[in-house]
Amino acid sequence: MTLTAATRNKAESLRDQIRHHNYRYHALDDPEIPDAEYDRLMRELQKLEQDFPELVSSDSPTQRVGDVPISAFGTVRHELPMLSLGNVFDEEELQEFHRRVLARLELGTDTELAYAAEPKLDGAAVSLLYEDGVLVRGATRGDGSNGEDITHNVRTIESIPLRLLGAGFPTRLEVRGEVFMPKADFEAYNDKARSAGEKTFVNPRNAAAGSLRQLDPKLTAARPLDMYAYSVGIVEGGSLPSMHSQIIDQLGEWGIKVCPERRVVSGVNACFEFYRSIGERRDDLSYEIDGVVYKVDSLKLQRELGFVSRAPRWAVAHKFPAHEELTVVEEIEFQVGRTGAVTPVARLKPVFVGGVTVSNATLHNIDELHRKDVRVGDSVIVRRAGDVIPEVASVIVNRRPKGTRRVQLPKNCPVCNSRVTREEGETAARCTGGLFCAAQRTEALKHFVSRRALDIEGLGAKLIEQLVAGDRLKTPADIFQLTKDELRELDRMGERSAEKLIQSVEASKTTTLPRFLFALGIREVGEATSASVASHYGRLANVLAATEEDLQTVADVGPVVAARVKAFFSEEHNLDVITRLQDYGVEWPESAPMARPADGPLAGKTFVITGTLPTLTRDEAKDLIQSLGGKVTGSVSGKTDYLIAGEKAGSKLATAEKLNISVLDELGLRSLISD
Numbered sequence: 001m002t003l004t005a006a007t008r009n010k011a012e013s014l015r016d017q018i019r020h021h022n023y024r025y026h027a028l029d030d031p032e033i034p035d036a037e038y039d040r041l042m043r044e045l046q047k048l049e050q051d052f053p054e055l056v057s058s059d060s061p062t063q064r065v066g067d068v069p070i071s072a073f074g075t076v077r078h079e080l081p082m083l084s085l086g087n088v089f090d091e092e093e094l095q096e097f098h099r100r101v102l103a104r105l106e107l108g109t110d111t112e113l114a115y116a117a118e119p120k121l122d123g124a125a126v127s128l129l130y131e132d133g134v135l136v137r138g139a140t141r142g143d144g145s146n147g148e149d150i151t152h153n154v155r156t157i158e159s160i161p162l163r164l165l166g167a168g169f170p171t172r173l174e175v176r177g178e179v180f181m182p183k184a185d186f187e188a189y190n191d192k193a194r195s196a197g198e199k200t201f202v203n204p205r206n207a208a209a210g211s212l213r214q215l216d217p218k219l220t221a222a223r224p225l226d227m228y229a230y231s232v233g234i235v236e237g238g239s240l241p242s243m244h245s246q247i248i249d250q251l252g253e254w255g256i257k258v259c260p261e262r263r264v265v266s267g268v269n270a271c272f273e274f275y276r277s278i279g280e281r282r283d284d285l286s287y288e289i290d291g292v293v294y295k296v297d298s299l300k301l302q303r304e305l306g307f308v309s310r311a312p313r314w315a316v317a318h319k320f321p322a323h324e325e326l327t328v329v330e331e332i333e334f335q336v337g338r339t340g341a342v343t344p345v346a347r348l349k350p351v352f353v354g355g356v357t358v359s360n361a362t363l364h365n366i367d368e369l370h371r372k373d374v375r376v377g378d379s380v381i382v383r384r385a386g387d388v389i390p391e392v393a394s395v396i397v398n399r400r401p402k403g404t405r406r407v408q409l410p411k412n413c414p415v416c417n418s419r420v421t422r423e424e425g426e427t428a429a430r431c432t433g434g435l436f437c438a439a440q441r442t443e444a445l446k447h448f449v450s451r452r453a454l455d456i457e458g459l460g461a462k463l464i465e466q467l468v469a470g471d472r473l474k475t476p477a478d479i480f481q482l483t484k485d486e487l488r489e490l491d492r493m494g495e496r497s498a499e500k501l502i503q504s505v506e507a508s509k510t511t512t513l514p515r516f517l518f519a520l521g522i523r524e525v526g527e528a529t530s531a532s533v534a535s536h537y538g539r540l541a542n543v544l545a546a547t548e549e550d551l552q553t554v555a556d557v558g559p560v561v562a563a564r565v566k567a568f569f570s571e572e573h574n575l576d577v578i579t580r581l582q583d584y585g586v587e588w589p590e591s592a593p594m595a596r597p598a599d600g601p602l603a604g605k606t607f608v609i610t611g612t613l614p615t616l617t618r619d620e621a622k623d624l625i626q627s628l629g630g631k632v633t634g635s636v637s638g639k640t641d642y643l644i645a646g647e648k649a650g651s652k653l654a655t656a657e658k659l660n661i662s663v664l665d666e667l668g669l670r671s672l673i674s675d
């Protein structure tokens with residue numbers, strides 16, 4: 001094949017389109033086309049570049065992730081040093097900063113100076129050098145004068161354009177900003193690492209900084225990183241606007257992502273107002289911030305003000321209360337949850353962090369406790385961000401007192417003394433006491449009465465604990481036998497509250513099937529699954545009668561959940577509780593089971609899906625098959641008619657082949673349907 005001008009133009013046009021859609025998606029968060037269409041453009045370009053390797057350029061959107069890891073980081077000397085910021089912690093210090101600025105500029109004390117106010121992002125500072133609009137180098141801040149060359153890694157961050165959009169940019173332009181890991185991605189990353197028994201990140205800042213310092217760009221590419229630009233460094237061969245805020249807007253127009261929470265404010269009171277309003281929304285922002293920054297907006301005035309040591313006189317950071325504080329572990333205890341999970345908890349010397357006083361912090365599970373090696377007496381960093389439960393982020397090992405000991409998982413439940421076991425492949429250790437264990441019973445009852453379950457108002461945690469301790473509550477059914485007279489005898493219970501509680505117990509009897517199923521507290525069966533099971537079967541009797549295989553035909557129910565549900569309803573004592581609940585008048589409307597098309601093209605056929613299909617997710621494939629009357633189960637057996645196998649199909653494929661079951665790929669499934 002010869003490379004024609006038309007092909008060359010085609011490739012360039014595809015690149016332009018992809019760059020434009022990258023910008024819409026990443027910088028504006030406002031995509032114009034569906035992901036599938038974007039993928040199609042990308043595949044088309046990849047194909048062209050494969051056929052004509054001479055078409056590949058380093059700023060092509062296909063060239064984000066390099067193939068080979070680098071062996072060491074090179075050093076980048078910052079032509080203009082990357083400075084730090086002075087801090088203020090309260091309104092008084094902010095007023096002081098403002099007075100100094102006005103005095104230096106010889107302006108009257110009542111001048112309403114314009115400040116650009118922006119969040120102070122909590123990630124890792126980076127410098128991005130664009131030459132003729134093409135990203136040629138990425139560097140860390142380092143000590144401000146010398147950073148590390150991380151070009152191979154910044155290229156993998158999809159919101160960083162490899163080439164600027166539009167025109168009019170200086171021939172050399174250094175963009176500076178903060179690379180960060182969004183909070184939700186950070187939590188998800190840590191949850192996943194924790195259940196895989198791997199090391200977690202202490203906070204989103206370390207996650208960002210650590211991810212940027214990888215020698216292998218593939219590792220960085222797999223981390224969910226993002227970036228906001230907040231200033232410029234080198235500007236040569238062109239000019240920028242005369243106000244900081246306008247420069248940031250201009251960067252945005254060239255396709256660089258900038259923080260949307262920026263404002264130009266006038267005077268110090270407006271600065272403080274900005275601080276308060278961002279502070280109120282701090283927990284709702286998708287990224288971590290540790291304060292706000294005010295910058296004198298006029299570059300002319302910035303130049304007049306200049307620098308002192310390594311910080312500008314024209315800007316200051318106004319810090320929020322810290323999300324991390326230092327304290328001491330006084331005790332490590334093990335708590336038993338509703339499903340018996342035995343969780344280590346650190347009892348701390350109380351410390352004010354993230355806006356509240358914290359005296360307990362989770363250690364998640366025994367592996368995590370061992371990995372961090374937290375011991376009684378240790379100085380630790382506690383972290384509490386947003387509504388996430390406080391956790392011990394790290395140990396200051398060199399402050400460890402003498403004579404501390406590694407903490408071991410107790411062999412017996414600290415509450416009921418039953419054996420504690422750990423199932424193969426599970427991170428949680430569990431008390432084997434079941435509902436014999438007062439802790440599990442208490443938690444199960446708290447769950448049963450909670451707002452999204454039976455919603456019994458007035459039956460709070462303390463009350464349940466008292467009733468369990470007094471042996472008045474053994475199962476949820478006992479709740480419906482409580483009398484006003486016995487309630488009146490309890491601590492902090494007057495005549496009126498006893499009466500009100502009896503009323504809300506009475507009111508809770510009329511419920512719905514999804515709520516009832518959820519209230520039972522079956523492991524792995526949350527609200528969504530309960531709703532799905534309820535609408536599939538319509539009535540409780542049908543749920544009880546369902547086989548494990550049939551349960552797997554419910555949307556979102558896989559083999560693990562099906563097994564849990566079946567196991568729960570196979571226990572005599574669980575069925576007893578359900579019967580008693582119904583005897584005492586707990587009721588809900590029942591309906592007919594969901595109609596299953598009995599005459600669809602796939603009626604009577606049983607399918608198993610495995611591996612990754614090219615266009616459908618497994619749930620989509622399942623929905624498709626079910627909508628045509630087919631049945632989808634989770635494991636291959638003699639009753640399976642077809643195995644739908646995608647990429648990375650494992651043992652199910654081998655079993656199907658052994659059993660001589662027809663194996664189809666997604667295309668095969670589609671042609672089966674269209675027959």
Ligand code: IVH
Nearest residue numbers: 083084085118119120121125178230293312
């Ligand atoms: S301006 C000359 N703006 O804070 C001023 N910095 O202590 C240079 N940071 O290392 C910084 N958000 O990584 C600026 N909106 C923002 C910022 C910000 C976070 C970080 C930056 C720098 C540190 C300064």
